[in-house]
Amino acid sequence: MIRVSDGKIGAREFFAILYAMMAIRITNSTPNLLLDAGLTAAWAMPLLSAAFLFGPLLLLLPLLKKYNAGLLGLLDTLTGNTVGRLITFAMFVAIFSSTSLNSRNYADIVTTMYYSETSVLLILVVLILGASFYIAHRGLEAIGRTALLVVPVFLLTSVLLVIGVAEQLNILYVFPIAGSGPVELVKNSAAYSAFYGDIILVAILYAHVRTHNAFRKAAIWGLWVPAVKMAVFLAVYVMMFDYPAVMNIAFPYHHLTRMAMLGSLANHVEALFLALWFVGAALHFGIYLYLSAYLLGKVVNYKQFEHLILPLAGTAVVLGMIPDNHLQGELWRMLLLEVSSGMFLLLPVLLWTLDRFRKKAKQ
Amino acid sequence: MSDFLKRLFSGNSAEDKSSLGKVPDDPFSERLDDNVKQLEELFLYPTNDTLKVRALNIPSINRSAKVLFIAGAADTDMINDHIIRPLLASQPAEEGNEPSVDGIKDNILTVSGSETIADFREAVRRLINGNTVILIDGEKTAIAADTAGFETRSVAEPTREIVIKGPNHAFVEAVDVNKSLIRRQLKDHRLVSETVSVGNESPQNVSVLYLDNIADKALVRNVKDRLEKVDKDAILTLAALEELIEERPYSLFPSTMTTERPDRASSFLLEGHVVLLMDNSPDALIAPITFWSLFHTAEDQFLRWAYGNFARIMRLIALFIALLVPAAYLAVITFHPEMIPTDLLLAIAGTRERVPFPSLLELLLLEITFEILREAGVRVPTPLGTTIGIVGALILGQAAVQANLVSPLLVVVIAITGLSNFALPEVGLSVMVRILRFGFLIAAHLLGFVGIALAFAALLAYAASIKSFGVPFFSPLSPHFPSSRDLFMRPVLRKQQLRPQSMSPQEDQRAEPEGGGGS
Known part of the structure; x- marks a missing residue:
């Protein structure tokens, strides 16, 4: 009866989902990986990574339109059931393991920076099994609407944060401008492009987005806005803490919020940023849990995949408890990123090639 | 049957029409006296003196008739002026040319709504709804004239949704x-x-x-x-x-x-x-x-753009204060004391020093006291109301502080929270916020700002997911739809052309404003 109860999501909501999935990476230990690789030019890497993924995305968009099906439908048509299911499973493994590794990362940040006496398990449980599970449980429409409500606030507060630290920045710190060297930069950007691999992955939701145009617009904006935000923040980190000191800071975002001042009175506003950040984190993992359940449901052919969210959330918590400390998790994360980068970069190319072959075979 | 009618007239109107099923739907007989007797029995005459019967002779047909109505339900002045007087004043017609029942109804009675009826059940239904039934000797049909005259109060001013500028009519019970x-x-x-x-x-x-x-x-x-x-x-x-x-x-x-x-x-x-x-x-x-229906007031549109929006900004701030401030206070003093400027922190610590309770208990104590005060305030007789307010706010707060039950800052926190709650225009929204506040208190007690953030995220997800008759709670903001953008702020009236699309109205455009802008 009402247009919205078609269960579809519009361009703005989809953009908000993408933003909540990707932009929040700047607040965990992702910058450390990038700073290690790119040194003073780390800020260029998100842009390069996004550029690397932009090509596959542009290959994928016409395919989605042509077959008018989501990524999983494409896989099924072009690669066949078995291979398609294997690739789906690989995607599930990629995002689910990143869910549990990242959630551990967030819990580590909280226990390190803010609540030094709270146990990691408690934070993990309330975050993943509490808020994120609940958000995922309310369904995709609710996720999209919630994201659209909070993402403008995140964008605004990001700008406020940069303004809050602007006085303490030294622009000369970002030189040498090429950092670890152009070749290194390009190579590492490709390796870390899985940071934006989500943009390929969300094509599984294609059928839930209202129109092709909405999907295209949201995907393009949703790739570049988080990339630009990450670039700005990486530059701010370097300008704030200087190289090489910045490499020794475990969680630069949280140090940055400690330095931020809004006027002369409110000089300790990090708790506010903590609250906002955690709203974003709950949403972020909510989306990831939902997508994991969606993929797993497809792999095992279980239609009511919503029932998988709770067991997956529980598993994520358990898996998140495996690393002894956050440095160990970091190594695994790097490995995961490099592997999944390859997958997300090559998958659209593979699909496109198969599509070409199909066309030729038909002729 | 008599039980039903007894209950009917003992004032239990909830049951009134249930009795109808038991009333026989026999047709009227041709004998006037039989019909009247039957109706009198149905209304328990003479024990029950509610059915009034006025006998008269209609000159135009030269037959006797009876006018029946229920005292209290029908308007007697109207019956006098528009039924009895025209009936009596009708001119005797020539032989063989007498008006029929329909003729009397259409051409003699001067009430605006009247119908012919043919059975007792309908007659009873009409009578208890305030109609007047006219039975004519020798006719199998009767006339029911609409003379309902239930007491109503006159249209008064609104009591809950008061505006300074704008119309001041309020609905009544009719x-x-x-x-x-x-x-x-x-x-x-x-x-x-x-x-x-x-x-x-x-x-x-x-x-x-x-x-x-x-x-x-x-x-x-x-x-x-x-x-x-x-x-x-x-x-x-x-x-x-x-x-x-x-x-x-x-x-x-x-x-x-x-x-x-x-x-x-x-x-x-x-x-x-x-x-x-x-x-x-x-x-x-x-x-x-939608959320906006709860958040907006009538006056926002009556006041000029800037004034209306200023009120809305204040209301939005009040909403967040009412929802989050006690929880934020608890989070700050237990988890994030570094947020408070040092001087203030020392002052708070100084006043808290003598309070033996943990902050949560202290907050709950005062919060519950305030809720009781509000609940009591609704029921206190008006002359006492102000006294209770003063006793509650001043004496109780002051005494609690002096007795070291609560710290003075907390009284300020609770007072501003309560005040903000009163700024919320809709009773549903206001009660909802009052209840949710306790949830946030618990969340803040457990995990400080992280707890508040997680509770808020879950609350937001819930609010965004619910629909009222298929319309999402936050539409047209989220999900986004083209609308008049009358959301947190309202644009000037000239620009509010679109209707909210989330209601999927058939005509989505309001009439174009005439004339150029700013003329």
Whole structure:
């Protein structure tokens, strides 16, 4: 009866989902990986990574339109059931393991920076099994609407944060401008492009987005806005803490919020940023849990995949408890990123090639 | 049967029409006296003195007739002027040319609504609804004339939704008056008023109002379906109906709201909402609603752009204060003391030093006291009201501080929270915020700002996911739809051209404003 109860999501909501999935990476230990690789030019890497993924995305968009099906439908048509299911499973493994590794990362940040006496398990449980599970449980429409409500606030507060630290920045710190060297930069950007691999992955939701145009617009904006935000923040980190000191800071975002001042009175506003950040984190993992359940449901052919969210959330918590400390998790994360980068970069190319072959075979 | 009628006239109106099923629907006989006797028996005459009978002779047909009505339900002046007087004054007709019953009804009576009826059940139904029944000797049909004269109070000023600038009519308990108040605002021939009856045993009429050219047909059907599905013996007021037709009776979030202002009801109609009216309810039920219906007040649109929006900004701040400030206070002093400037921190620590309770207990103590104060304040007789306010706020707060039960800063926190709560315009929103506040308190007690953030995220996800009659709670902000952008802020009236699309109105464009801008 009402247009919205078609269960579809519009361009703005989809953009908000993408933003909540990707932009929040700047607040965990992702910058450390990038700073290690790119040194003073780390800020260029998100842009390069996004550029690397932009090509596959542009290959994928016409395919989605042509077959008018989501990524999983494409896989099924072009690669066949078995291979398609294997690739789906690989995607599930990629995002689910990143869910549990990242959630551990967030819990580590909280226990390190803010609540030094709270146990990691408690934070993990309330975050993943509490808020994120609940958000995922309310369904995709609710996720999209919630994201659209909070993402403008995140964008605004990001700008406020940069303004809050602007006085303490030294622009000369970002030189040498090429950092670890152009070749290194390009190579590492490709390796870390899985940071934006989500943009390929969300094509599984294609059928839930209202129109092709909405999907295209949201995907393009949703790739570049988080990339630009990450670039700005990486530059701010370097300008704030200087190289090489910045490499020794475990969680630069949280140090940055400690330095931020809004006027002369409110000089300790990090708790506010903590609250906002955690709203974003709950949403972020909510989306990831939902997508994991969606993929797993497809792999095992279980239609009511919503029932998988709770067991997956529980598993994520358990898996998140495996690393002894956050440095160990970091190594695994790097490995995961490099592997999944390859997958997300090559998958659209593979699909496109198969599509070409199909066309030729038909002729 | 007599039991039913006894109950009927002992004042239990809830059961009134249930008795009808037991009234025999025998047709009238031709003998006037038999008919009157039967009706008198039905109304327990002479024990029950409610049925009034006035015998007369109609000159035009030269036959005797009886005029029957119920004291209290019918308007006697009207019966005198428009029934008895015309009947008596009718000229004797020529032989063979006497008017029929229909002729009398159409050409002699001067009441606007009258019909012919033929059986006792209908006669009883008409009588208890205030109609006058005219029985004529030798006729098998009778005339029922609409002379309903139930006591109503006159249209008064609103008591809950008060405005400084703007119309000051409020709905009353009579549905006809309420409809006329709406029609006075909305002079549109497409304003439809349908009647649906609810209640199995004693059906009550519910008027469903909507603008046919604007409201979504599917939405109207949905509301009517919901009304028809109501399975309840008797529904007395809209408030009961509200709970019966809403989707989530256990939820803290309302899916309908009531307004006592005809202008507000009319503006909802113009945006494609459906308005329900019911006799005995001095308000209108609006369905569906969004967050914005709860957040806006009538006055926002009456005041000039800047003034109205200033009020809205204040209300938004009040909403967040009422929801979060006690929790934030608890989080700050227990988890994040570094946020407070050092001087203030020392002052707080100094005052807290002598308070033996943990902060949570202290907060709950004062919060619950405040809630009791508010609950008591509603019921205290008006002359005592101010005294209670002073006793509560000053003496109690002061004494609690002096007795080291609570710290003085906390009194400030609770006071500002309570005050902000009063700034919320809709009672549903305000109570919801009061209840949610306790949830946030617990969350803050457990995990500080992280707890508040997680609780807030979950709350937001819930609020964003719910729908009222298919309309999402935060639409058209999220999900985004083209709209008049009358959300947190309102644009100037000239720019509010689109109707909210989330209601999927049939005509999405309001009339283009005439003339150029700024002239």
